[in-house]
Amino acid sequence: MYESYSANLFDGSLLKKTHTEQADAVVVGSGPGGATVARDLAGAGLRVVLIEEGRLWLPQDFPADAWTANAELYRNVGATLAMGNLPIPLVQGCAVGGTSVINGAISWRLPQDIHQEWLATDPALEQSIGWTALSEAMDRVESDLHIHPTPPEISGPNNLLLGKGADALGIAHRPIYRNVKGCRGLGRCMQGCPEGHKMSMDRTYIPEALAHNARLFYSTTALRVLHQDGKAQGIQAITKAGANLRVLAPRVVLAAGALHSPLLLWKSRLRHPSLGQGFQCHPGVGITGRFPNPVRMWEGATQGHEVIGLRHEGIKIEALGFDMAFVASRLKSFGPALTDDIANLVFWSNWGAAIRAEARGSVRPSWRGQPHVRFSLTQNDLFKIRRGIRVMAEIMLAAGATAVYPGIYGWHDKLSDPAPLAHLEQEVPLHPKRFNALATHLFGTCRLGSNPQLAVLDPFFQSYTTQGLFVSDASVFPSNTGVNPQTSIIALAHLCALAILQRT
Template sequence: MTDGALLRRVIDAIAPDPRIGALAAGAHRYVAERLDRDPAAGEVRAGLDTLAGDAAQADLAARLADVEDTPWFRHLCRWVAEGLYADPGQGGNRGGMVWDALGYRHGLPEGPDGPPWRTPPPAQRPPADEGWDAVVVGAGAGGIVAATEMAERGFRVLLVEKGRHLSYRDSGRRDHLRNHRNAVYGTNTGPPAERDRRVAADGDGAAALVRPHEAGYADNAPCVGAGTFLYGGLAWRFHPDDFRMASRYGVPEGSSLADWPVDYDTLEPWYGRIEQAVGIAGPRGALPHEPYRSTDLPLPPVPRYRSARVLDAGAAALGIETFTPPLAVNTRRRDGRAACIECGSCVGFPCPVDAKNGTQNTLLPKALATGNLTLCTETTAERVETDDTGRVTGVRLAWLDDGALHRRTVASGIVVLCAGAIETARLLLLSASSREPDGLGNGTDLVGRNLQGHTYPLAFGRFEEDVATSRGPGPSIATTAWVHGNPGIIGGAMLADDFVMPPVMFWDTALPDDLPRWGAPPHRFMAECYRKVAHLRGPVQEIPTPVCRVTLEHAYRDHLGRPVARLQGVVHPETQRTAAFVCERAKDWLRAAGAGDVWGSPQAPRLSAHQHQAGTCRFGTDPQSSVADPYGRVWDHENLFVADGSLHPTNGAFNPVLTIMALALRTADHIARRFDGGMRVRDA
């Protein structure tokens, strides 16, 4: 049994905070809970037992220095930090006293837990029906846009979502250790950790079975609204050259860099319609990277705080243009929903006052109001059914009720896949038939290939004065100076100040690499510098490669008995070179703004699909080099469409959600024009 007195002495040595102290903040109680239930508890207990003979030693710190590189001690140091800096509901950080000392504002006008409880709607199952004009798989950024447009055009639409219909109160609220920004022990949307897993393989082929919150899984928020329920809402139009990367830069060896079959002019009116429908806040007029725009953004920009003013002065010194970035956030009351209250927990969390504009709270209510749309939740699309000619006839659905498995095939004139780049590709592969034994649309072995995301270099700068605030959302200054036109570099990235980092995420992400993770120095850094550090980051334009891909792993099955997704590959070397370049530009900007110390680095090479997954069903003009046509129709399938990030040949130097929505709207408009009630092709 672990010696309680020794444990307290070790915890006190790990975090002798100059203002608070781990023991005063209750971190020891949090650690005790971890020792009762964490998988690493046995290892930590055994490590502590090795110190038992030294319990009377006056200088315990010297003994700890001997074990500081051991896994058990690193686990213990991490738990102590969680007990100090995570939300008080975890068992440490008594009464939020550590947050108060750091200056992290965590209260809300409605109180610490947000608005009153609203009972979430029960799971909605597919009704028995003779058939649908359209079945849309996935109620996220693309799926709700496509379903809404078709419903408003008179189509009878079944919208299928494998996740739940969540609200703020039933989605973990503000658990700082279980969210999509910092998923240490889980996420706030699902899927269940023991039910849905994937296989992640590195560049050398070594593979591991991973749970949804673990590195390598690439979770995409399975719930109504998907990522738009939790995102920070950066809502960018792509740069015109983002659509013609191969034409501008050539095709690097080992890559599959390609142009899009559409350009900025094609998407411009669809961008405008989505900005108005969803509600985007930002400056009036075209942003510097936009050649023109036909409509202004409907909401004024978010406010700027001290960090933005400091960074603006640094940008002026460098001669680069800055502006307030566009965000899908209510900066004033709109459509019966509140304006942003500037809380410090935005990205990765649902909004406590429903001021973030996702597809689930802007478009879905309008679709449901038509009477033409039926939403079906906690239901999985198992496979797309086709007849002998390859025409899609419907979708087989499955769900669990009280542990019992149910299945039903629903007939449909049109099927639109919007499950995200991983699950859309997986569903096509799972829908193999005698006519297409390798999966629907996969005659050229392209389904699942060219999986992308965004590599995110991140740079920090420490200033003498306070520059950070816990008032959200966070991003309030950006530049597109390094998106293109960088000598010797393919593409680039926009750079912006980032969302507010809650203290435990700051501990994980923002501490300088040369700072130890135990003893007084790191906790003194937290106390003195949490408000004095500014950070910049941006999504690097990735160079796609066919070896980054989704396949089926038959050795493991999900709860429905289907092979799980296997993700493999590592980003192209040119992506890493661009990331290193962008990271240095971010550091230059921080230095010019007056930062005394700067640090940060590009991410280590890996498959980056956990951020903005895209590319696995790229669209184009040639069936030999693409999966879908310029409207997202899968080649050789008259009535099967894709309307999510899977279509992207490249993923832009920006957050891609607005582009996903614009493409989905364009595809749904095309379907409505081409098909009569979804059941037959209109006469030419």
């Protein structure tokens, strides 16, 4: 796929000489936010340069084991920490295609009730991201990325058991809608699909942008936005081989993700009262369980089934297939019991709950120039985490698990029947140290809005401080969404590109 575009591809690990590019637009970051804008602007005839810090991977080169994938494809080995009452690893990808390369392919439209919340807070957003325009953009995403429900033949037992347990308890559930084409259920979405079946940005919008003559500099890091007299002028970057790259363009689009887009604004001395404020995420908690029959959670669609009946409580449960090495690393046993657990890994299952946390935190540069994130869960958030664990454990036992490991510090390590779960609320106080969480969905650090004191960007994605500077990634979201965000990010990015073109 990339051979045809070799003239437009520049590997920063080989670029050793200072270089200047002229373009109509420069886009930083090639995840869902950046790839979409690059594709749309290039498709409209603009000369586009796309800069990405990560390297370009071809499907056959993706690491098969999760540990190597973590080291190679995940930013900071998947462990940028949010510091607060419970330290939470914030997981992000770093590759051409951004986090879409290593995500679970779950594709959710932005729920209309969340959109209504946004507009109730700021009715001016109707002009740029009104429901009709957003719905049309989401229709387009669904068609472009082949989004469809996971068929039973590639679900695999880990997914089907979640449906079975939820059915037994009468909780609404469904096969997950995923952006895949010809998926064979190889269970490796989070290491990069080895056969290219996941319709991530590296398989879709980036090649399309290149076909429209966009130029991609990968293994290249943007250092700051160039600007003068309140106008954006381009990007100063450095290649992995150490050469300066200067891209001069009147339109600059930051899409480096919800931690790195605000960081770039800080580094460019483009301060704003609410820059980096309002950070939100979906902390995720997981449970494991053992079934009497083989589950082989590493087979089937990595994430193929979900419980949707608790979404209005801010809890969404998903099956989550891990690589065997990851599963083994989570076992708590030792000695002969550990030997037995490892010999019987085929019987283990893992599910997770994503929580729509109400807490808001902040991102600022650390003394090392990396994102320093502060974020503390509220009592309400801890309540949802505890409830999510309880419901997951009940579903797992209802699906036939012989043992469930709820992962709550200082409580039952292992449950074989649901009776103790009835006492969970009395026995486990809402103390953050009782729980383990990580977050993969990050939002809201350069928000859109009509009030320049509260929002970094105007409703049309343009910076309040700098003309020609736009942000197009999960940073712009007014809040978290309670559902997996990539479809919404891509849809908003289409609207961002439209706004840029309408100003041209």
